[in-house]
Amino acid sequence: MALRLLEITIPNSERLRLLELKNDESIVFWQENKIKTGSLFHVLIQAESTEKIMDELDKNFSYVKDFRVMLLSVEATIPRLENKEEKKEHVANEKENNKEREKTAFRMSREELYTEISDNIKFNRVFIAMVILSTIVAAIGLTRDNVAVVIGAMVIAPLLGPNVGLSFATALGDFEFGKSALKTNLSGFVIALILSMAIGYIWGVDLNNNEISTRTYVSFSDIILALAAGTAGVLALSSGVSTALIGVMVAVALLPPLVAVGLLLGSGNYLQAYGAFLLLATNLICVNFAGVMTFVFQGIRPRTWWEVEKAKRTSKYAMSLWAILIIALCVIIYFTQLK
Numbered sequence: 042m043a044l045r046l047l048e049i050t051i052p053n054s055e056r057l058r059l060l061e062l063k064n065d066e067s068i069v070f071w072q073e074n075k076i077k078t079g080s081l082f083h084v085l086i087q088a089e090s091t092e093k094i095m096d097e098l099d100k101n102f103s104y105v106k107d108f109r110v111m112l113l114s115v116e117a118t119i120p121r122l123e124n125k126e127e128k129k130e131h132v133a134n135e136k137e138n139n140k141e142r143e144k145t146a147f148r149m150s151r152e153e154l155y156t157e158i159s160d161n162i163k164f165n166r167v168f169i170a171m172v173i174l175s176t177i178v179a180a181i182g183l184t185r186d187n188v189a190v191v192i193g194a195m196v197i198a199p200l201l202g203p204n205v206g207l208s209f210a211t212a213l214g215d216f217e218f219g220k221s222a223l224k225t226n227l228s229g230f231v232i233a234l235i236l237s238m239a240i241g242y243i244w245g246v247d248l249n250n251n252e253i254s255t256r257t258y259v260s261f262s263d264i265i266l267a268l269a270a271g272t273a274g275v276l277a278l279s280s281g282v283s284t285a286l287i288g289v290m291v292a293v294a295l296l297p298p299l300v301a302v303g304l305l306l307g308s309g310n311y312l313q314a315y316g317a318f319l320l321l322a323t324n325l326i327c328v329n330f331a332g333v334m335t336f337v338f339q340g341i342r343p344r345t346w347w348e349v350e351k352a353k354r355t356s357k358y359a360m361s362l363w364a365i366l367i368i369a370l371c372v373i374i375y376f377t378q379l380k
């Protein structure tokens with residue numbers, strides 16, 4: 042049973058209202074300590090109920106002075122907890138609640154994901170340095186035909202975070218978060234493209250190079266691969282299995298095809314650059330489509346009902362756009378293979 046620990050600081054005037062939550066069936070352990078400003082509660086809860094309880098706390102106490110909630114991950118607890126089979130009640134509301142629990146049972150809460158992803162969409166010196174360094178690594182690996190070095194650039198994967206952030210913002214209908222992710226994404230693409238074009242102009246490109254040539258064409262299998270890997274990447278991130286992301290990063294890496302585009306443009310190989318661009322577009326579109334679809338399927342949504350409606354519209358429009366682009370890619374690939 043996955044657990045989370047809530048540390049809740051609340052003034053005495055609101056203490057009794059908070060105690061009403063004590064009877065929630067998802068609460069495993071409840072402890073109260075007196076402090077100068079009021080009370081400090083340590084509440085151990087089932088992970089799948091984190092989002093529901095955090096929303097309830099935000100709704101009732103966010104305006105209260107000196108109120109604060111800290112959410113912590115719990116590795117283990119003693120004595121061990123035994124899974125108790127829940128009583129089945131044939132009530133419509135209970136069935137609805139069970140459906141919501143099933144969606145959140147295998148992922149982190151919205152707040153945890155927000156914090157995790159927001160760290161990866163910040164446009165700062167570290168991000169710029171990571172893009173520059175991974176571009177150099179990818180360019181060396183591609184020009185030397187060294188697959189190990191290219192994989193090293195894939196694992197760094199600075200552009201994957203902003204794209205996942207864009208999908209997350211779309212699922213939430215959070216335009217400000219989306220703008221930040223888009224800004225970071227575009228900036229990273231421009232930096233990597235300009236730098237790789239300069240490297241291609243100076244060093245040139247050997248078109249017989251296997252690492253370059255394999256990125257100058259795209260097939261239908263690349264679309265399937267990108268969709269599957271993009272979905273797996275978001276599932277790995279949302280479930281907190283960060284180590285699984287490494288394999289996904291290698292599968293749908295955005296930087297090597299982008300660097301290949303820059304190297305080929307810089308060296309004057311425009312036809313091959315077009316093929317590499319198609320591969321880049323395939324990975325980019327499929328990662329975003331799979332990301333939005335996965336977040337929506339997992340029940341990622343805002344807290345308030347009016348924001349939920351806005352998020353539904355945003356997700357619908359975004360998935361429609363990405364789906365149209367995927368269809369367009371399929372048409373282009375089909376006619377390209379006929380030549």
